[in-house]
Amino acid sequence: MSLKLKALKRSIWLFHFNGGSCNNCDIEIVDCLTPRYDLERFGIKLVGSVRHADVLVVTGFVSRQSAPRLKRIYEQAAKPIFVVAVGTCACSGGIFASSYNMAGPVDRIIPVHAYIPGCPPKPEAIIMGVVKLLSTLK
Amino acid sequence: MNILSNWLFKLVVFPGLIFTAVVGMFASWFDRKLTARVQWRVGPPLFQPLYDFVKLLAKETIIPKKTFTTFILAPIMSLVSIVIVSVIIWEAMLWHSGFVGDLIVTLYFLTIPSIAIIVGGAASMNPLASLGVSREIKLMLGYELPFIMAMFVPVIRAGGTIKLTELLSYEWTNGLFIGSWSGAIAFACALACMQAKLAYIPFDLPEAETEINAGVFLEYSGAPLGIFKLSRWMLLFVLPMFIVFMFMGGIKFEGLHTLWGILKYIMLLGFVVLVKVTNPRIRIDQAMKFFWWGVTPFAIIAVILAFLGL
Numbered sequence: 001m002s003l004k005l006k007a008l009k010r011s012i013w014l015f016h017f018n019g020g021s022c023n024n025c026d027i028e029i030v031d032c033l034t035p036r037y038d039l040e041r042f043g044i045k046l047v048g049s050v051r052h053a054d055v056l057v058v059t060g061f062v063s064r065q066s067a068p069r070l071k072r073i074y075e076q077a078a079k080p081i082f083v084v085a086v087g088t089c090a091c092s093g094g095i096f097a098s099s100y101n102m103a104g105p106v107d108r109i110i111p112v113h114a115y116i117p118g119c120p121p122k123p124e125a126i127i128m129g130v131v132k133l134l135s136t137l138k
Numbered sequence: 139m140n141i142l143s144n145w146l147f148k149l150v151v152f153p154g155l156i157f158t159a160v161v162g163m164f165a166s167w168f169d170r171k172l173t174a175r176v177q178w179r180v181g182p183p184l185f186q187p188l189y190d191f192v193k194l195l196a197k198e199t200i201i202p203k204k205t206f207t208t209f210i211l212a213p214i215m216s217l218v219s220i221v222i223v224s225v226i227i228w229e230a231m232l233w234h235s236g237f238v239g240d241l242i243v244t245l246y247f248l249t250i251p252s253i254a255i256i257v258g259g260a261a262s263m264n265p266l267a268s269l270g271v272s273r274e275i276k277l278m279l280g281y282e283l284p285f286i287m288a289m290f291v292p293v294i295r296a297g298g299t300i301k302l303t304e305l306l307s308y309e310w311t312n313g314l315f316i317g318s319w320s321g322a323i324a325f326a327c328a329l330a331c332m333q334a335k336l337a338y339i340p341f342d343l344p345e346a347e348t349e350i351n352a353g354v355f356l357e358y359s360g361a362p363l364g365i366f367k368l369s370r371w372m373l374l375f376v377l378p379m380f381i382v383f384m385f386m387g388g389i390k391f392e393g394l395h396t397l398w399g400i401l402k403y404i405m406l407l408g409f410v411v412l413v414k415v416t417n418p419r420i421r422i423d424q425a426m427k428f429f430w431w432g433v434t435p436f437a438i439i440a441v442i443l444a445f446l447g448l
Contacts, residue, residue: 007192010185038179040170043186048351051200051359054193078198078359 015053021060062104153228162372194364212258219250259354270353280429291324320443
């Protein structure tokens with residue numbers, strides 16, 4: 001394994017995008033950073049700007065208002081960037097699948113590397129999703 | 139040729155870039171680990187800053203149109219100035235060599251990281267970054283005056299010398315500056331200014347992550363961001379070391395004294411981190427009021443007391 005890849009795997013910085021979520025998944029993401037789970041053990045931390053991020057975490061069915069913004073944020077990120085869709089809404093649209101306001105789910109707008117279903121997914125499920133994503137990197 | 143290679147070695151390897159970077163990374167790990175322990179978490183592993191830095195070097199670099207030169211030069215400016223400060227301080231401590239006025243040169247070079255942040259943030263042409271820049275400028279207006287006044291106190295007590303080695307030898311023969319009234323007050327002022335110079339909570343307004351999304355660093359990505367981060371980590375080593383040097387006698391390389399000197403630095407670093415984790419961020423007007431009406435009068439009192447010989 002090259003040094004570059006090893007460094008990337010040990011230091012994942014997250015940028016969180018809310019695409020019309022009910023805020024439940026967002027709370028679960030923040031839960032991962034609390035003392036109980038403490039993702040900083042693995043070098044994972046939240047950053048304020050998408051230019052710094054390695055992983056773009058998207059929650060919520062993507063509404064028509066937020067779809068162009070999500071696309072723009074994805075384009076603004078420094079590559080390589082991985083996209084993780086957290087929650088049933090982000091994966092498939094959930095109960096909003098037939099809504100007039102729906103532009104998503106996320107993979108209709110930007111490429112998605114990992115799906116974490118659940119309404120909301122438990123912090124354990126989110127961590128497992130991230131670990132699975134990291135194990136696919138080569 | 140020999141002198142040139144000697145200086146190159148000093149600048150690049152031993153008290154310079156590589157040594158400062160390694161210790162700075164350790165200081166950054168110490169900061170994050172202590173923060174995590176205070177918050178009842180486990181915290182990152184020892185090599186975390188190294189992983190972060192290598193990862194950032196390997197990432198794509200995005201540069202705004204039209205501002206290539208200033209945008210790229212700002213992090214390098216910050217890094218180089220900190221390396222020079224480190225070399226000057228360690229020269230004085232290890233080999234007792236220096237030149238007249240190296241204290242003033244050090245004070246100038248210690249302001250350059252802040253100026254580099256201002257230049258880089260302004261060059262990124264982002265509204266939130268410009269907000270961070272304006273806050274950094276205001277913060278500088280607040281802390282520079284008391285910081286320099288606090289540094290006057292050792293100079294006055296040592297009889298007006300502005301040479302670092304003479305300050306150090308005065309301290310080693312006549313007792314540490316922190317032991318006197320004026321020295322203790324000036325030391326407290328310098329601690330407050332150090333917190334602001336490091337841009338740590340409660341004075342982390344320029345890069346406030348929750349309100350202005352990393353502020354001045356917002357548009358930085360990849361290698362320039364890595365160099366900026368590295369320079370901030372190195373500042374976390376150099377600035378407390380400078381305060382230890384000025385008020386607590388630096389590190390004396392004689393047997394057990396070495397360990398004691400290193401402990402002094404770690405204690406100061408721990409103090410900075412504990413202040414950081416136990417305080418909320420304050421507003422910019424509160425920060426300026428704190429420095430102008432809270433810290434500056436005490437710095438003036440310390441200077442007067444030093445003139446009186448207390």
